[in-house]
Amino acid sequence: MEFSQVNEKIVAVAQDYCERYKIEPNEEFAALKLYEEVGEFAQAFLIHERMSRPEKFMDEKDSRELVAQELADIVGMALFMAHTLNIDIEEALEKKWLKKHE
Numbered sequence: 392m393e394f395s396q397v398n399e400k401i402v403a404v405a406q407d408y409c410e411r412y413k414i415e416p417n418e419e420f421a422a423l424k425l426y427e428e429v430g431e432f433a434q435a436f437l438i439h440e441r442m443s444r445p446e447k448f449m450d451e452k453d454s455r456e457l458v459a460q461e462l463a464d465i466v467g468m469a470l471f472m473a474h475t476l477n478i479d480i481e482e483a484l485e486k487k488w489l490k491k492h493e
């Protein structure tokens with residue numbers, strides 16, 4: 392699947408979420424959700440690295456999956472954040488990550 396298709400689908404999923412829960416799909420919501428997901432990633436990573444309370448420990452395969460899910464949430468919300476700001480994220484990635492390192 393092309394990046395643009397992935398991006399469009401992720402934006403559509405975020406918009407559906409907002410519609411379902413009657414939330415304005417604006418940049419403030421996107422920014423706060425992005426921070427929330429970063430926090431969830433930190434929590435998952437702490438559990439995975441066994442730097443959390445022992446009662447939160449889980450099987451390594453499961454904690455790794457949780458870390459993967461939270462990273463996916465960060466990427467998804469970052470894409471939605473870009474959408475709410477009308478930023479062409481594909482172009483921004485190209486400029487910031489790819490062209491600089493050619």
Ligand SMILES: [Mg+2]
Nearest residue numbers: 428431461464
């Ligand atoms: Mg999450």
